[in-house]
Amino acid sequence: MKYISELMESINRCLLPKLAKYFDESQTHKEFDIRNENLRHNFQLLEQCLGDLDILKTKEVSAIIAALLILYKELTCDCSWNNEDTQEYSKKLNIYFELLCGLRLDNILHQRSNFNVQEIYDTSLDMLHRKLSYENFKKYPGQVEVYCSIVKDLRKYKVSLNPQNVFPASLLLIDDYINANKSKGLICCLSILRCLEYKHFKGGNYYEVVYKSLMKVSIEKDADITKLTHACLLELCRIFPSDIKDARLKEIYSEILDQLYTESNLYRKAECFKFTKNIIEFHKVSCVIKNNFKNIINDSLDNCTNEAVAEILLPHTLQCLEEWLKYCWPIWKLSSDYKMISALLKVLLTSKDSEIATHIQKLLITLICLCKTDEQKQIIANLDKANEIQNTEFNLRIEAIKQEINV
Known part of the structure; x- marks a missing residue:
């Protein structure tokens, strides 16, 4: 247990720390510089911890791999806090993991293996959502990018999906006032919805939570946000259970007609007409x-x-x-x-x-x-x-x- 604790702590030291201010509140954050200055030393400690541990015989192997996957993706993302050195460390981490386990970190979720891929995936999302809370998600920009990276390739994974485990961060991003975050959230939401069927929502009505978030953002005036929102709503219409589908389509159709009546931006209006056509295909004679x-x-x-x-x-x-x-x-x-x-x-x-x-x-x-x-x-x-x-x-x-x- 001591070795595992040290390993998890060494992984955490290589990650971006929690920011003192929200990411969008400043152009510079001292935490980025501190992390990058100390990364060489912390990465060496991580290599040492991995060398001292037989990862294949460890009970907590799924948690360790999930943490390493998150670190790898955070080091890899093309963002302002990363540089050529962080890219090199991500490559080293991938190579080192392949030597230890015979698999690459960058496709660990894409293939069947001796590891419990479902558990690694679930644990990764759980680790991310612990940090990406309503109060703190803007203080963890690296973890936001990791979440987006994981969700983006959802279709390729050998895992089953639980809406309540995968949606929360995307809905937080959608509800944010910054369009860049809305866009990220909607892209993630669309990726998730394309992988789901109504059966995934059995035992709950989480689709209603998603629906309310999407309807709230559907009035945004940005044409790109509009386009993404409409794509998500159409996927959700495909999933709705039959007993509420007609009522939801009625609401959506009424709302989009109201927007068409008042919209003055031609590009957004064009998106609204395209969406209306699709809703008519669903709603038909109604x-x-x-x-x-x-x-x-x-x-x-x-x-x-x-x-x-x-x-x-x-x-x-x-x-x-x-x-x-x-x-x-x-x-x-x-x-x-x-x-x-x-x-x-x-x-x-x-x-x-x-x-x-x-x-x-x-x-x-x-x-x-x-x-x-x-x-x-x-x-x-x-x-x-x-x-x-x-x-x-x-x-x-x-x-x-x-x-x-x-x-």
């Missing part, structure tokens, strides 16, 4: 309950008569409308929704992209075919007036539409 969808589409199409706006927004607006029509076409009526045809025709007139124009034509044909016969005749009669517009390409597009309507 989307009919929100009638403001049509107004949102009309407003977006009106804005897309501007070429610069259309370049960013139009493809996603059209794809979203097309998906909505697959399931919600029965509630589209010419008498109340004629503005949609008008808006599509305006965009068709101004569009210079042939692929986009073809997409608009198909949507117009679909909408016209949804009308009653007398309504279709009325529309065709109005389309005949398009010849008055001195635009050959537009006139050809209108003729192509008329050819598809059999009245």
